[in-house]
Amino acid sequence: MKPALVDAPRALQPILEFLACPWCRAPLDWKPAGLGCSSCPAQFPARDGILDLARRGTAETWGAADSEASSQAYQDAYAALEPAQHYNREYEVRTLKRLSTQRERNLIARLLRPHGRVQHLLELPCGGGRLSPSFAQWTELLVQADTGWGQLLHANRRPVLVTPRVLMAGSGFHVPFRDASVDGVACVRLSHHLPTADERRRLLQELLRVARRYVLMTFFDHHSLKNRLRQRTKKPPKMTMTVDEVRAIAREHGAELVAAPMLSWVGSGHRYAMMVKRA
Ligand SMILES: C[S@@+](CC[C@H](N)C(=O)[O-])C[C@H]1O[C@@H](n2cnc3c(N)ncnc32)[C@H](O)[C@@H]1O
Ligand SMILES: [Zn+2]
Incomplete structure (x- = not known):
């Protein structure tokens, strides 16, 4: 040592x-x-048993500050425990959200099973730990990271996981790991909260940079039925990506998009993109 x-x-x-x-x-x-x-x-420093490795901020931190929109407000939204508790409670009490979580657990198991149990898996963002049990079973050590301190406090209160874990504040725009150091990286429900193509690309590039074997990332599919229907309404547009775009970014970083199943063909526009690094 x-x-x-x-x-x-x-x-x-x-x-x-x-x-x-x-x-x-x-x-x-x-x-x-x-x-x-x-x-x-x-x-x-660590507070409440949680390390703070988050470099907060958005495009200005990688020199692209001319963008009109940013996810800064979203990054700040879960700084306190109360909104984090609210987010997680919604997923526990609302029937549709509970069903969605169940479908997500099934998809995660289907996509990670072929890769077996890895040494280290980074779940970023972990939120309040809604899906952490699904990731914990596929790794010897789970690293749970999020920029929202309230979410991390909530995750810290959850029942103990089946595998050891480390909790840390960390940003998807500056993932605090070395290149190709973490076996698996999982990023659920962050990309579609990022308002610019530059932020969405930056997130995926960072996940691919630190992953050694695979990245599992959700995104909202631009061509999904849900998004096509939404485009006919006056609702603000969703923050989307296309399968081709995700595949191209993965290739640029030495990974292949091997599967991108929809969470639901009708009820959701989310896809789970499984990207595997070339050996
Ligand atoms: C919709 S929640 C999803 C949490 C968890 N993956 C789940 O599915 O329950 C999105 C999370 O992203 C976090 N977040 C926002 N911006 C972030 C960033 N730049 N890096 C890491 N986490 C971020 C928020 O604090 C929030 O907990
Ligand atoms: Zn330094």
Whole structure:
């Protein structure tokens, strides 16, 4: 074990060498004062047992600040526990949402089973842990990350998972891991909250950058029946991607889109895109 790892908390030791500074991408060290960057002055304190590795902000943080729209307000929406509890309660009490969660669990199992149990799986965003049990069964260690501190607090209160886990604040725009370091990466229901094509692309690029074996990401299909019907109404347009667009971004980053099933042909425009890195 490297000297810097010896004093790190037990839960962190399996992933410490995979972490990267969200500001400069250098490796992180465990120092007497806690987790910090080995190259720049960034420090990553823990609160309530949760590490804060989130570099918050949107396109201005990767030099594309001229966009009129951003997901900043959405990033801030779950800073407190109350809205996070509300989001998660809705999925527990509303029949349609409960059914959707069940369908999602089935899809996740179908798509991850062929890849077996991996060493490390990053679930980003984990939200309040709605789907975490479905991911936990496919990994030796689950890393749950989200920018919403309230969501992380909620996830922390959930019943214990079947596998060890590490909870951290982390942004999908600056995933705090080294290139090709995490076996599997899962990103459910974030892309369709990002208002610009630039943000949606950036998210997928970051997921593909840190994944070693696969990325499972949901997106709202531009050509879905739900979106086509919506285009005939006065409702604001959905934040969509096409299957071809996702396939092309995956290819640019050494991965193949091997499946993209719809969550539901009629009731939902979401697809679960399974992208596998080429060996
Ligand atoms: C609709 S929830 C989905 C949560 C979980 N995957 C689920 O399906 O229940 C979207 C989550 O994305 C988080 N979020 C927003 N912007 C983010 C970003 N840039 N990086 C990581 N998480 C983000 C929010 O805090 C919220 O918890
Ligand atoms: Zn740094």
